[in-house]
Amino acid sequence: MVMGEFTQETEVLVIGGGPGGYAAAFRAADLGREVTIIDQEGRLGGVCLFRGCIPSKTLLHVAELITETRRAEEMGVTFDPPRLNIDKIRKWKNQVVERLARGLMDLSKNRGVQVIKGRAAFEDSHHVRVQGSDISRFTFKHAIIATGSRATPLPGFEEKRGGRIMSSTGALALADIPERLLVVGGGYVGVELGSIYASLGSRVTVVENNDRLMTGADADLVQILVRQLTELFHAIHTRTRVTSLEEREDGVAVTLEGAVDEPKQVFDRALVAIGRNPNSKDIGIENTKVSMNERGFISVDEQMRTSEPHIFAIGDVVGGAMLAHKAMHEGKVAAETLAGEPAAFDYQAIPAVVYTDPQIAWCGLTEEEARSRNQTVKVTRFPWSASGRAASLGLSRGMTKLIVDPETQRILGMGIVGREAGEMISEGVLAIEMGALAQDLALTIHPHPTLSESEEEVAEAFLGSSTHILPARK
């Protein structure tokens, strides 16, 4: 039945159903607004749930289990080498994803949030055209752009679906376990996915432009991870560039430039993980007054408003830390603002977690940021070799560090490397958000023996009184 063009009216239109988009939509619905989400997959979760955080962490847990069975030998428990059923691992991962995806759809249904499958593009500041949907046009009171980001391709080498050159999406599809895997990019995505494949049996080579891996995190934290990765990976080439990448019948032929013995190598697969670009093209931004910077990130204020006050933008598409939890909080700020609440994205610490083994987690100011800003800070470290809990787990490779303003003694940053660092970092985030002093952390009783004690002890070390490490000699 042809009905001509049908324009639907909605109060809040959210473009993109990733964590930022659905957090915004749910919050707006809870505040009594009528909400529609347009998502190109027609379901909620976005890259994070389907091709990012959740599948990668599911597989990283599998990798960790494999590592644990090997480590158990030292403790007197010997397992036979594990037999890996790749189809079953993939199925397990997909089950985890599906269960969560179903949950999100239930949550949106129960809140009365309408989810439309299609690709949305602004026609003007008040209308959005939708491709691939029965409802071809929306008019809205408020819009929230939550279109996210996509993996940056290596210049000149486009990813082919199912090909040997993959982005993180292809790598997480887990088509097979390649014998030799090249990882281009030593950021957190490269290092995490490299760890998964290495644990599953691939010979992994990591190539990184910079002089070290994980440049966003402090070098002393990364160093402890690199010690582990050197054992896990076949090779790590820093200060090295990929100058050519050719997909052939039998593999990927690569030319490397830098400190490499063999500049020409062949791999079974290559993973390109060199960053992410905002999805701000092809969504009709040019038909509105919404402004972007030269890298395509949408400009917003503290309330996540774009240059059009009734259009908001949140998550990766506005730049900053491209992390799901940041996007979710931005989404809530946008929803509350459009509902007239006095919200603001004024967070003082955004945590980042790398789910390798050991994990790295940090929040607030890093030591290197402080240095580059010429800000005077005092840094204290608590090595996990002094932690009873770490010893009992056989995980003494780890460290907790605290970055403190020496004048006010206020906690400015925290960094952790070691098992469960990601679970522990929230205490640091809370401390910073609350404006806590090092003493507040030191005077808070932490259970013994736990890894979280290291957070108390590192604060004590700042005050010169850690129980398990000797005070600095005067």
Next chain:
Amino acid sequence: MPVEFKLPDLGEGIHEGEIIEVLVAVGDAVEDGQPILVVETDKATTEVPSPVSGKVAEILVKPGDEVKVGQVLMTFSVEAETEKPKPAEKAAAKEDETAAKMKDEPPQAAAAVPEERARPREEAPRAEERIGPVPAAPSTRRLARELGVDIRQVTPSGPGGRVTPEDVRAFAEKGAKPVAEAAAPPEREEGIPLAPAVISRVEIEDHARWGPVERIPLKSVRRATARHMALAWSQIPHVAHQDVADITDLEAFRRRHKAGIEEQGGALSLTVFALKAAVAALKAHPRFNASLDTAAEEIVLKRYYHIAVAVDSERGLIVPVIRDVDRKSITELSSELRSLAERTREGKTQVEELQGGTFTITNIGALGGTGFNPIINFPQVAILGMAQARWQAVVQEHREPYEIVPRLMLPLILGFDHRVVDGADAARFLNGVKESLEDPEKLLLV
């Protein structure tokens, strides 16, 4: 050994500047006295000389940065020499020298505000001057937004400067209150109030509650004017004495000689005659060419006649100074005033040209007005305001019978500091100015 270079104390009213240009790069060898930075200090740009000979080790500022007195701008690495004074001492000495060069007012101005100079250069940030995020729990920050409170304005009571919810509520309840006391109140000495360091900060309510607003940062000339006017108004008991001068003959004289002066590159404006008339009156009444030194409890009489002239520029009000007006002819003053006004409008005046005035003339007449109340250019004693000259029907009282004739009448206002001179003095002073302006021949004699 490393030497830090801090922004020197710039003297009266000036506590910060904007970096316009950095003239050196890290690693450059610099000579003592070589220009290294261009700084805009309120109303003029100035080159800042290097305090030492050495190598630039670090540059901590970039163009556009606002810098405060005492802030480290650069560090130098300097070879230690035993014969010469230690570089650090030398740098300090040089800092003062630079400061003297950059000062906006003659030395007595500094003497009038000794606390300014004695205060340590690096103070702990005050409540309202904090930079970066305010330490407060997320719920407290939200509470502040709910109550319409700018959390940066709240005086914290928590440890290490943490703002508590109670602080925010207390602040909201008090509403608009002056918070100048938090900003280190000026000390009082024998009951004489001393110059406040800054414009006192008074909160205003959030006007965005009633409709859209736009906030414009108070910067550069506007900021300097605001500060200087607030200082003058708060320190000086102002009185304005008014009269009207008959400049019919002067105007005829001006028209006769206008073209001739123009040929010589000058502009024969009414202000030129006012300069001359003012000098004559200042010589006859030296207390109007003075400053009050409240610290020393003395009146400083100046034996030179540097007259400041208010110039309306695109950047705002700028008041350059013509030196030694008493020694210059009408022709010379016509040229100098013209070129000074032009350079002022183009923003090309140097700091020195804005300093050292002993008296000020402000002529608003070109724009209209029958009178106004000029604010004295602190720490001067008086200011002469000129409104618009208009043809008026004037009763010539010295003729019998009275005659009504059209005359060109110029309203004059003398703003004066009643601490230094009295109303009768002002009347006598303005009578002198008036007489000079009414009789062009008399002007030639001064």
